[in-house]
Amino acid sequence: MLTKRIIPCLDVKNGRVVKGTKFKNLVDIGDPVELAIKYYNEGADELCFLDITASIEKRKTMIEMVKKVADNIFIPFTVGGGIKTIEDIRLLLKNGADKVTFCTEAITNPDIIKEASDKFGSQCIVISVDVKRNGKGWEPYIYGGKKETGLDALEFAKKCEKLGAGEILLNSLDTDGMKQGYDLEITKQISESLNIPVIASSGAGTLEQIYEAFTKGKADAALAASIFHYNTYSIKQVKDYLKNKGVDVRL
Numbered sequence: 001m002l003t004k005r006i007i008p009c010l011d012v013k014n015g016r017v018v019k020g021t022k023f024k025n026l027v028d029i030g031d032p033v034e035l036a037i038k039y040y041n042e043g044a045d046e047l048c049f050l051d052i053t054a055s056i057e058k059r060k061t062m063i064e065m066v067k068k069v070a071d072n073i074f075i076p077f078t079v080g081g082g083i084k085t086i087e088d089i090r091l092l093l094k095n096g097a098d099k100v101t102f103c104t105e106a107i108t109n110p111d112i113i114k115e116a117s118d119k120f121g122s123q124c125i126v127i128s129v130d131v132k133r134n135g136k137g138w139e140p141y142i143y144g145g146k147k148e149t150g151l152d153a154l155e156f157a158k159k160c161e162k163l164g165a166g167e168i169l170l171n172s173l174d175t176d177g178m179k180q181g182y183d184l185e186i187t188k189q190i191s192e193s194l195n196i197p198v199i200a201s202s203g204a205g206t207l208e209q210i211y212e213a214f215t216k217g218k219a220d221a222a223l224a225a226s227i228f229h230y231n232t233y234s235i236k237q238v239k240d241y242l243k244n245k246g247v248d249v250r251l
Contacts, residue, residue, distance in 0.1 A: 003248045004214050005045040005221035006238055007199065008228045010035055011052045012081070015062060018052070019229055020177055029229045033068045039228065040073040042235040045250060047073070048101070048169070048199075048223060050128075051081025052144055063095050070096020078126055078169075084109075089116050093124060101126035101169055104142040107149055107156070110163060117164025125167075126199075127160040129153060131186055132173040138186045145173045157190045165196060169223065172202040179205025179226055187217035199223050207233060207241040214247050 010017045010032050017035055018026040029035070036047055049069070051062065066079055079092050080101035089100050105112055106127045117125050130145050131138040131153040138153035157168050170190060172183040182200045191198040197220035200213035204224035213222045227233050239249045 002220070003045075003250045004219075004242065005199075006210075006235055006242075006249065007046045007048050007221055007223040008035075008039045008044050008235070009048045009050065009201065009223045009225040011050050011225065012062070012065070013051070013053050015065065017229070019225055032065055033072060035229075036069045036077070037072050039235065040075055043239065043251070044075060044235050045221070046075055046098075047077040049077065049079045049081075050101070051079075053081075063091060066092060066095045066097050080126075080128055084112075086112070086115055086119060089120060093120060099124040099126050099167070101128045103128040103130055103140075106160060106165075107140060107142050107151070110159065113160060113163035113165055117166070122164045122166035122196075125165050126169050127157075127165040127167070128169040128171060129157055129160075129190075130171045130173055131183070133183075138183075141173060145176075153186060154189055154193060157194060161194050161196050167197045167199065168194065169199045170201055170219075175203030177226060178203050181205065181209040182213045182217055182219075182222075184212060184217040187213065187219055191218035191220070197221060205232075207238060210238055211242060211245050211247065214242070 017029040017032050020026040076098035078099040078101050079097040083102040092100050130141045140149050140153050175183050182203045187200045199221040200217050200219035201223040210222045213219045242249045
């Protein structure tokens with residue numbers, strides 16, 4: 001069995017790490033490179049950088065930040081935000097990112113998933129799916145959670161896998177920043193329906209909730225931001241807790 005991964009998430013806006021609630025009310029947290037080094041030294045398995053306004057503002061993800069992070073940490077890191085073309089992906093990987101993730105483009109131009117997977121390998125293509133409950137199920141949203149798509153989240157995740165995605169990053173617009181736990185129901189549905197890893201995201205507030213992402217949500221990795229940014233828990237505390245509860249993690 002593969003070890004479960006703990007992944008700090010760094011949402012980036014204008015070159016600074018920020019944190020909000022339900023993708024709104026953003027608060028400045030700090031410098032992305034400094035935080036990357038901090039989490040690397042604390043024992044993070046991977047890092048994830050999301051330029052959260054790039055799709056809306058039609059900007060490219062900051063290549064310079066990617067270079068600096070790659071020079072200072074030696075664990076895999078994923079970068080997303082504003083990715084629209086194969087050239088965007090090539091530039092990020094060339095400058096040090098291990099994986100790329102995109103959300104909006106996966107829905108507006110799904111062919112890019114297959115093209116990118118064929119060219120760079122599925123292991124570095126992570127599809128970010130921002131979901132929201134719509135009564136009867138969950139619907140993916142695009143443009144930073146601002147536009148609905150009319151699609152079904154589970155069916156879309158299956159399509160991504162079929163097109164060659166290597167991993168799904170599952171974000172919940174309902175639970176983001178609330179610190180009340182992940183949306184375990186849709187996490188479990190997608191995790192059990194796909195053969196590729198699923199990263200639980202949005203809502204971690206306690207050690208128990210991270211444990212539940214693995215046990216109830218069946219996730220392969222847990223992504224968290226607030227609990228690390230505000231020093232509620234260290235990565236070591238999270239991993240020690242999980243280890244004591246019988247979850248296989250890398251210490």
